Amino acid sequence: MTGFPECGADVRDGSEIDTGAAGFHARHAELARGYGGSGDPDDPAMVQAMQMVLHIPKADPPCRSALLEAAAAASVAVCLDERVGPGGEWEQQYLGWKRSRIRKVARRARGAQWLAANEVPGVTVEVDGAQARALVPGPVGAVDSRIKRLQIGGTDLEHDDPGPADPELPVLWVNSALGMTLGKAAAQVGHASMLLAGALPEDQAYRWSQRGFGCAVREADKDRWVELVARVTLGTAVAVRDAGFTEVAPGSMTVIAVPGSK
Numbered sequence: 001m002t003g004f005p006e007c008g009a010d011v012r013d014g015s016e017i018d019t020g021a022a023g024f025h026a027r028h029a030e031l032a033r034g035y036g037g038s039g040d041p042d043d044p045a046m047v048q049a050m051q052m053v054l055h056i057p058k059a060d061p062p063c064r065s066a067l068l069e070a071a072a073a074a075s076v077a078v079c080l081d082e083r084v085g086p087g088g089e090w091e092q093q094y095l096g097w098k099r100s101r102i103r104k105v106a107r108r109a110r111g112a113q114w115l116a117a118n119e120v121p122g123v124t125v126e127v128d129g130a131q132a133r134a135l136v137p138g139p140v141g142a143v144d145s146r147i148k149r150l151q152i153g154g155t156d157l158e159h160d161d162p163g164p165a166d167p168e169l170p171v172l173w174v175n176s177a178l179g180m181t182l183g184k185a186a187a188q189v190g191h192a193s194m195l196l197a198g199a200l201p202e203d204q205a206y207r208w209s210q211r212g213f214g215c216a217v218r219e220a221d222k223d224r225w226v227e228l229v230a231r232v233t234l235g236t237a238v239a240v241r242d243a244g245f246t247e248v249a250p251g252s253m254t255v256i257a258v259p260g261s262k
Contacts, residue, residue, distance in 0.1 A: 021206060027085045028205050030095075031198040035102045045141025048097040050075065052106045052186055053117040053147065055131035056155055062130030064157035064182060065217050068189050072172055073213040074125040074134035075104070075190030076197045080209055081123060083136075090121065090136045097137030101243065104190050105140075106183035107150035116146040125212065134190065156182045165216035167261045170196060170208075173220040173228050175254050184247045188254040189217055191240045196257040199238050204259075220256070228256040 040047055052075065054067055078084065084094040097103075109117050114131075118124060122135035135147065165171045172192045174185055193215060197205050220228060231237035232253075240255045242248050 023082055023085050024080065024206050024209065025202060027080050027082070028197070028202045030084075030098070031079055031194065032202075034198070035098055035194075036100065038100050040101060043141075046139045047103065047141075048100045048137055049103040049105050049140050050078070050097060050137040050190070051122075051135040051143060051147050052104055052190060053114070053133045053135070053150065054106055054108050054182070054186060055110065055114045055133075056108045056157070057110045061157055063128065063160045063162065065160050065162045066128040066130035067132060067157065067182070068172075068174075068185055068217040069215055070125045070127040070130045070132035071106070071134070071186040072189040072193040072215055072217060073127065074123050074132045076193035076213050077123040077125060077209075078134045078136065079194050080197065080205070093136050093138050102191065102194075103140075103245070104187035105152060106186040107147065107152050108155050108183075109150050113146075113150060117150070120144050120147055127214070132186070153181065153183060159219065162216075162218070165218055169214060169216045169260045171216045171218055171258050171260070172196075173218055173224070173256045173258065175225055175252075175256075176219040176221055177225065178248050178252060178254060180247060180254065185255075188240055188242065192238070192255040192257040195238045195240060196259070200259070215257075225256075228258070229253065231258065232256060 052071055054071065082088060083090040085091065117133055120135055122133050124131060124133040172189045180188065193213065197208065228237060232239045237256050237258045239253050242252045242254050243250060248254060
């Protein structure tokens with residue numbers, strides 16, 4: 001794939017993401033190798049997952065599309081953070097997750113819960129006032145107590161119409177026919193951003209990292225989805241196929257990621 005955009009989002013976690021080319025090479029190479037390769041452990045508590053926290057204030061909730069964009073950017077930011085690279089403090093946790101079955105769990109937080117979530121290792125991204133934090137992956141039986149108490153379901157946001165996407169941005173197209181909840185969609189766009197970054201040439205992925213992994217998330221109707229599936233077949237887009245653990249049938253194509261125009 002070619003023509004990746006230079007796009008932006010506010011990425012923060014108390015330190016800057018390392019975008020040095022030397023370290024980035026190893027991190028991108030690992031991401032480009034793909035995922036999985038080993039099944040689930042015998043102990044269910046050792047199943048690996050990336051926890052994602054969506055900031056949804058009660059009084060002034062964000063737009064759904066912006067929150068999904070923040071979630072997508074945060075997910076790939078963790079995967080290309082310097083701390084997951086060789087010798088990094090997050091390396092073993094990240095590799096243990098990436099080389100097993102990829103799972104993400106989206107939770108919601110507000111107020112003090114959100115502030116506490118930002119103390120747990122990970123990366124927060126803000127897009128148009130919407131904030132999401134992707135945490136360093138680990139066993140589901142060892143989730144930090146500040147995260148474990150957060151609700152997984154029960155809150156959704158109205159579908160909004162953000163208008164046409166910037167042609168320079170990559171677009172993550174969500175399969176509207178599946179009717180996914182906010183949390184499910186957040187996990188799926190997080191998968192899509194990872195897949196897209198790994199599929200891009202290293203130099204394009206590097207430039208994307210310098211601009212905060214900004215992207216657009218849009219809903220695809222039936223006709224557009226047919227066109228997008230054709231692009232996947234041609235190799236000009238990448239698709240997420242869900243394992244079917246929650247909400248959708250195994251093998252469902254949930255999100256298709258398309259690079260931007262430059």
